[in-house]
Amino acid sequence: xxxxxxxxxxxxxxxxxxxxxxxxxxxxxxxxxxxxxxxxxxxxxxxxxxxxxxxxxxxxxxxxxxxxxxxxxxxxxxxxxxxxxxxxxxxxxxxxxxxxxxxxxxxxxxxxxxxxxxxxxxxxxxxxxxxxxxxxxxxxxxxxxxxxxxxxxxxxxxxxxxxxxxxxxxxxxxxxxxxxxxxxxxxxxxxxxxxxxxxxxxxxxxxxxxxxxxxxxxxxxxxxxxxxxxxxxxxxxxxxxxxxx
Numbered sequence: 001x002x003x004x005x006x007x008x009x010x011x012x013x014x015x016x017x018x019x020x021x022x023x024x025x026x027x028x029x030x031x032x033x034x035x036x037x038x039x040x041x042x043x044x045x046x047x048x049x050x051x052x053x054x055x056x057x058x059x060x061x062x063x064x065x066x067x068x069x070x071x072x073x074x075x076x077x078x079x080x081x082x083x084x085x086x087x088x089x090x091x092x093x094x095x096x097x098x099x100x101x102x103x104x105x106x107x108x109x110x111x112x113x114x115x116x117x118x119x120x121x122x123x124x125x126x127x128x129x130x131x132x133x134x135x136x137x138x139x140x141x142x143x144x145x146x147x148x149x150x151x152x153x154x155x156x157x158x159x160x161x162x163x164x165x166x167x168x169x170x171x172x173x174x175x176x177x178x179x180x181x182x183x184x185x186x187x188x189x190x191x192x193x194x195x196x197x198x199x200x201x202x203x204x205x206x207x208x209x210x211x212x213x214x215x216x217x218x219x220x221x222x223x224x225x226x227x228x229x230x231x232x233x234x235x236x237x238x239x240x241x242x243x244x245x
Contacts, residue, residue: 001025001221021218033222036146038065039075044154046081047177051155057197057206061149061227068226072149078141080184083134084176086127087183092116093124108175111168135188139214142190146219148211150181152194157204181209191217195224196233 002025009020021028040062043049050058062072095109096116105113142148154177163171185192191212200206212220 001029004217004221018217019215025218025221028218028222029225031222032068032226033146033219036065036070036219036223037144038062038070038072038147038149039142039145040072040149041075041077041151041181044077044180045079047154047180050151053156053200053206054151054153057208058149058151061197061208064227064230065149065223068230070223075145075148077150077184078137080180082130083183083187086130086134087187088112088172088176089119089123089127090131093119107164108168108171112172131187134184138184138188139190142188142211142213146213146216147223150192150209150211152181152207152209153178154180156200156202156206185211188214190214191220193220193224195227196236197231198233199236 004018004025005020008018008025010017040058042055042058049055066072092112093116095105095113102110102113158178163174166174182192191214192209194207194209196205196207198206210220210223
């Protein structure tokens, strides 16, 4: 909230900006939000159901927001099939133009880097236009709800190097299927906030994301602050972080 207070507002020449609220984002954390209408998601097509541990984190968060006086209902999020291809095209182009030498990229991103050189300007512009159309559909879907509760990832965190033996196209498919709850809001520009909810039986952290309406960071920050009060998390540590302490 404090960082958003620093970054919000218009600077001369900004192509995009977040309006500075009154009261400030930080001051707004001191007031409980009005009763909210909340939607929650446990499945994303075309990928399918989320991991049981991540789904349980959604259910536990839903129970907490209902206990806080908000209403929640399960919703069916728009199919993401039309998002994948244009998002991948833009991803490839960003990798090629960001200025990082290809030799230092990991295998999948190196593969995407070389693929980008086969993308012409027309294909890039068509991908951007398609992303904008999909983004409009996502925002329209979300409009009836003050907040969406979504998984952060479709399944738990992977081990370092777990996919290194796979071919690049398979790694990309795995990444898309894993991070699928996040790109919709990269495309739509809606505010999204990941909050911790605990740990999986394997010991890795688990969380959910709160998604708001466009330019309504204040609501998701206020709800996150409410949830933090009823389920404080900053004292928690995974087992491997406390071993030998």
